[in-house]
Amino acid sequence: MTKVTMTVNGRAVSGEVEGRTLLSTFLREGLGLTGTHVGCDTSQCGACVVHVDGKAVKSCTVFASDVAGAAVTTIEGMANPDGSLGRVQQAFQDHHGLQCGFCTPGMVMSAAALLAENPKPSEADVRHYLEGNICRCTGYHNIVKAVLAASGQDVSGVAAE
Amino acid sequence: MYAFDFEKPKTVAEAVSALAREDAMALGGGQTLIPSLKQRLAAPSALVSLTGIAEMRGVCTGDDGALCIGGATPHAVVAAEAAGKYPALAALAGNIGDPAVRNRGTIGGSLANNDPAADYPAAVLASGATIVTNTRRIAADDFFEGLFTTALEPGEIIVEVRFPIPARAAYAKFQQPASRFALTGVFVAKTAGGVRVAVTGASENGVFRWSEAEKALSASFSADAIAGLSVPADGMVGDLHGTPAYRANLVKVMTQRAVSAA
Incomplete structure (x- = not known):
């Protein structure tokens, strides 16, 4: 296990991950951000799309360790600051x-x-x-x-x- | 997925030394390798990510006028940054997979994998590009060695791909709509040394040059010039998407479309 640190929805976060821990797993199980859905888990369906440094990526097909230090935005980060829908x-x-x-x-x-x-x-x-x-x-x-x-x-x- | 160690070197030299470990594998954007790992089709001891190596990312122009693309450059960057210099290549890059795949998948990863239905091999072979690795330069004609097989040695890294710019070029892709891979794709490039035609998606041996069409098109660069030619169905892929004869016919049709578009 190694420690990975990144910014998720504007907040600095870190957690222990294995080399094989997917970004989608880190978000859902490590950070409890279950808004990111895992549909096919084979990079076909796009339910797991998040932004990494502003670019859309399939979080089930990226390792958490590979985006250490990046700024990640998930669906939880899309609402307005007052909590209303973006x-x-x-x-x-x-x-x-x-x-x-x-x-x-x-x-x-x-x-x-x-x-x-x-x-x-x-x-x-x-x-x-x-x-x-x-x-x-x-x-x-x-x-x-x-x-x-x-x-x-x-x-x-x-x-x- | 089996467990493995993850490494993300900052330089080519560090990557080469990390890859010296037994059963270590290089990781580009992972858009093919990660699904393969999930299916346990690969079980490396370590994955060495190449995406943190700054010298392997980006698009530039070489002293000889060639378009140089770093091996770890994602397709979306090629689509955006090669558009002025080599529009046919940029258009190909901009139609690989889907936007999220293009933001991660890399040219070096695609070429090292040499999927028989991938797009980039057609562009590299038709353009007569050069694959620059950490140890040598490999001509496109010597690089592709059949299904998922290339001239790369274990641990060898594609640092850069250099494309000479043809006078005219186009890529015509008959897309499998679910996977967005090429059912058959043809890249045609008209260069000072003649016309080169490279076909992906069709053959059981992966990308190949259609020399008969190259000869006819070098004499007259028009779709009509190859109207009388045909490709044998022997050795073409047959699956639920199309028979070998269907793909053989597509080779000609897509070549004609590419010539018309070039």
């Missing part, structure tokens, strides 16, 4: 961008990463960017609509289908 989260609620909610933490984190890179994405941009996030409930339409709405674009013409 912009992307609120858009998912407003546009019914979730049903069971399992994929939602990863969807929100990927959407936030997209908007940081591309503040006004087209519908095609959103769909392309979310290729690595799988949702088995919604059929994606309302997720795409929520992301476009979070970017401040008018979505009244986007069909829910």
Whole structure:
């Protein structure tokens, strides 16, 4: 076991990990941040997406030791300081961008990463960017609509289908 | 996953010495290796992460005009930083996997793994790139040795990949929509020395050059120039996504698309 230190949601944290401890395991079991979900555990589904130094990564496919010293943001870090839902989260609620909610933490984190890179994405941009996030409930339409709405674009013409 | 020691050296020299340990393995971005470890397909004694080695990260231009990419450079950085100098390569990098995979996966890791359906091997082979390791320089034509096999010696590290810039180039990928690997991908590069065509995803032996098409395209760089050619189905991959004959046909179709796009 070795000690790893990083910043998670703005807070300096540390914990004992094995070499094989995944970032997702460290977050969930080491820090109790269970908002990061592990779906497939094979880097296909994207439920475990978090930001490492501002970039979206699949936390089930990164070792905690490999991101020692990094700044990590999880879904728990996406709310506003007063505890209300952040912009992307609120858009998912407003546009019914979730049903069971399992994929939602990863969807929100990927959407936030997209908007940081591309503040006004087209519908095609959103769909392309979310290729690595799988949702088995919604059929994606309302997720795409929520992301476009979070970017401040008018979505009244986007069909829910 | 079996237990292993984790090491993250800061220099190539430290990495080489860490990799000298028996059954130690290099770790790039881990987007293939970590799933393999979870399946217990690999059981290293130690993993040596190469992502903390500053001299192996980034994109630059060499004195000879070549595009130099550090072995530990993630795909997303290549997609962004190579776009001006080598747009076809940047476009390929920007369509590997998904955004989260591109933020971790590295060019050196992809090449060392030599997955038969990976994208980068096609670009490296078609461009006639040079693989620079900690001990030597390896020409692309000598690097790929078949399924998941390369000329790398145990413990040898891809420090840099140097791409000469072709006059025209494009990559056409017929994507397997679930995995986003290439069902068949063709990279075409028109250089001063002639046209090079490299195919990934199709052959059971991994990436290969389609020399017949290279000859025809060197004479006339147009999709019509290879209209009369065909690729034999022998040795092509057959699986639930496509038969060998289907992939053989895709090789020609994707070559024509790449030529039209170049």
